[in-house]
Amino acid sequence: MKFFEGLQAKFMVLIGLTLVVMLGVIAMIWQRQTATQAEVLKLSQDATRVLVYDRLRQRGESQVSQAADLLVNPVYYFDLDAIGATTRSILRQPDVSYVLVYDAKGSILHDGSGDIPTFGQRMADPLAQRIVSADGPRVLSTDEVIDVSNPILIGDQRLGGVRVGYSLGKIRTEEAHVNHEIAERLRELGNRHLAWIGLLLLMLVSLAVLVAMLLQRALVRPIRQLSQAAREIEAGNFSTELPVNGRRDEVGTLVRAFARMADSIERHDRDMRRMAYTDSLTGLANRLAFRETLDHRLMQLRGAGRQLALLFADIDDFKRVNDTLGHDVGDEVLIQFANRIREAVQRAGGDASELARFGGDEFVILLYAEGDHVDVRASAAHLAETLVAELSRPIVVQDRQVFLGTSIGVTLFPEDASGATMLMKNGDIAMYQAKVAGKNCYRFYSRAMDQAVSRRVRIEQDLRGAWERGELTLAYQPIYRVSDKTLLGAEALLRWQHPVHGQVAPSVFIDVAEQSGLIETIGPAVIRAACKDAMRWRHDGADELFVSVNISARQLRSGDFREQVMAALADSGLPPHLMHVELTETAVLGDEEQARRILSSLREVGIKVWLDDFGTGFSGLSHLRRVPVDGVKIDRSFIADVLRDPDDLALTTAIIAMAHSLGMTVVAEGVEKEGQCDLLRTRGCDLAQGYWLGHPMNMRDFTALVG
Known part of the structure; x- marks a missing residue:
């Protein structure tokens, strides 16, 4: 402080001696100093604001x-x-x-x-x-x-x-703090420079010129260099050179602070890019990174006469894991799946492959030819077979085994498409066809798949709202007791009368409804309508006729299936023992424990449970010991040849005997000849349905039949 006061005294003495000559010089120097500080402060503030706000916007x-x-x-x-x-x-x-x-x-x-x-x-x-x-x-x-x-x-x-x-609160706070620091530093520098200018003016006028030059070199140039560096960083050039920061004064502090800020912004940009290009759960490349890689590969291969393949792998029924075991377990399953896919791709594809997760349970592999004589199609088929085999093995999570499969679609460049968008679309189509083919397999894309997908999309679009528009109706096929041909009930069958295409086969639209999830809307409506129709039969005098309704696997896994059935019974007033639900073996196989729990709760209130299409599934009679059912329906494929095929007769007889030994009712489907009915009677079959006994009919005709 004394040093500063001594400088002030010398400055005042010099001002007194050279007031007239140097007053103008002092004013000019001070004005220039003030303008420079204002310019530097404004540039720093603008650069900081633009840089931070632009990064936030880009992010x-x-x-x-x-x-x-x-x-x-x-x-x-x-x-x-x-x-x-x-x-x-x-x-x-x-x-x-x-x-x-x-x-x-x-x-x-x-x-x-x-x-x-x-x-x-x-x-x-x-x-x-x-x-x-x-x-x-x-x-x-x-x-x-x-x-x-x-x-x-x-x-x-x-x-x-x-x-x-x-x-913007945090950004404004940081911006205000940085601006305040810069302003304070500039203010301190200004005061110091003013003292130096005064000292030099007291010594010699010529020295004042030298001091001005030194100020220009020591202050203005570094600040301008910092401003230029800020503009370069704003443009994304993080490798720009900053002024040498070895100085120990305020300018050096400012330069080092700016350098630290630049490093922080560069790290932040690097982190943002990593977040933008990496899947956070599995650590694999994400959709954005994969698309850039694919575009780059296509540019390299275009015109070179070489091939590449895209493999779209989607986990079958993964939603069941999240619904039954929770999302934490689902994430662990995804991580293990990703590791298995990564290992399989490295073994089968080597360095000529890229792997990415597209989100959810979908993974994509890029496989390209490293040499001119490599058969990419064969390599892709080998990799797909390897993945199907590897991913079929059980995954152990929390001491539980999870069994899942994988459907894979394969498309080739340039045979199937020449652009990235079409290749990815074709791979997705092929993957869907693998699911339609039974899942846990792979399919190569073909032109015919486009037509099939287009037809499916049209069917799905037309099916939405079809029940509300009255296009979907119920038909009822009578079910008779075989011993005396007494009518006991009917099976509710869904029919679709399309306004343009006419009657659509159930085998066509039921699968679409199941795959698209529309069955979760249509199914409960069918149950409610069937219960109400059965109550109309009771009002017409048919007190003990039951109605059976087919239930899909997706309905059974919906979580509120029991509540849907109970609500339909309550709304209609139908007694529970007149309500039968039919499920296929494959529906039960999806989650046997959940199916056992739900079916047991239905049987407790009197609802009957039948196993439909019995004998065509993978489990056979073993399910009868573990899943609570009241009866089985012998599939029509056995009944069709029962008169001339001894094997079918033997199987049908065995099913009837086994079911009766377990106390279950046996229903035969597809009875179209009198001889079939007579033979079933001799073998002890309980119930039967088929065209010989009665075709499916609308509600009015069935009411007339029971009347």
Whole structure:
């Protein structure tokens, strides 16, 4: 402080001696100093603001775009669990204020919370209308947040969108702190420089010029270099050179602070890129990274006469794991699956392969030829066979064995398509065909698959709302007692009268309803309608006629199947003992423990359970010992040749005897000849149905029959 006061005294003496000459010089130097400080401060503030805000905007656009891609299938299938998993992963980030997933009308589907209190509410904030009406990504901001939104599209159809709000509070605090630090440093430097200028002016006017030059070199140039470096960093060039920071003064401190800030931004950018290109659960490349790799490979191979293959692998019935064992177990299963796929790909594909997780339970492998004489098709087939075999082995999670299969679709470049988009579409189509073929297998893409998928899509679209439009109706096929041909009940059969194509075969649309999930809407409606129709029979005098309803595996696994049946009985007033449910062996095989629990609860209230298409499944009579059923229905394939095929006769006789020994009713399907009925009577079969006994008929005709 004394040193500073001595400088002031010398400065005042010199000012007194050279006031007239140097006053103008001092004013000019001070004005220049002030202007330089203001310019430096403004440049630093602008550079900091632009850099931070632009990084947040770019991060938001990337993250929301990726979230929109991940949410296509969950929003399309209304999978709130998958939507919640994605939103919560974003919401956990410290600067995210909210995450909203909304439908095409702007109603909230998920907000990242556990119980979704805002579900179904319209977004009513000031930005909502502009976001919902936007055709593409949009970045909006308020005083509190930057709102980044992106529509969720499937093809040209808009399913809704996702929006994420990033808090500006932390950014403003950091910005204010940095600006304050810079201002303080500049103010300190200004005061020091003013003292140096005064000292030099007191010594010599010529020395003042030298001091000005030194100031220019010591202060203005580093600050300008920092400003230039900030602009380079803003442009994404993190390798730009910073001024030498070996100085120990305030400028050196400022340069080192700027260097640390630049390193922090570079690390943040690196982390953001890693997050954008890596699947957080498995550590594999994600969809974005894989697409860039695929585009790069296609550019390399285009015109070179070489091939590559895409393999789309989807875990069969993975939703059952999440529904029955929980999402934590599901994540562990996915991790083990990913490790197995990685090991199999490394063994079978070597370095000529790339692996990525596309989200959910879908994995994609890129396999390309390293030499001109490599048969990519054969390599892809070998890899697919290896994956099917490896992934069929049980996975042990929490001391439990989980059995899952994998459906794989394979498409080739350039045979099937020349672009990345079409290749990925074709691989997805082939994978779906593998599922249709029975799952746990692989299929190569073919042109005919496009037509099959198009037909399926049209059927699914037309099937939506078909029940409400009255196109879906119930037909009833009589079931008779074989001994005296007494009518005891009827099986409810679903029929679809398409307004354009006419009668659609059940074998065509039932599978579509099952695979698309529409059966979970149609099935309960069928149960309610069948119960109400059975009550009409009772009112017409047929007091003890039962009605049997076919139940799909998906309905049985829905979680509320028992409640659906009990609600239908309560609404209609039908006694439980007149309600029969029919399930196939494959439906029971899906989750035997769950099926046993549900069927036992139904039988406790008097509902009968029949095992349909018996003898055609994989388990045979072994299921009769473990699953509670009241009867079995012998599949029509055995009855068709029972008169001329001794093997079918022997099997039918054995099924009847075995079922009777267990106290079960036996029903024969597909009885189309009198001789078949007579033979079944001699073998002790209890009930029968078929065209010889009665065709499926509408409610009016069946009412006339029982009347």
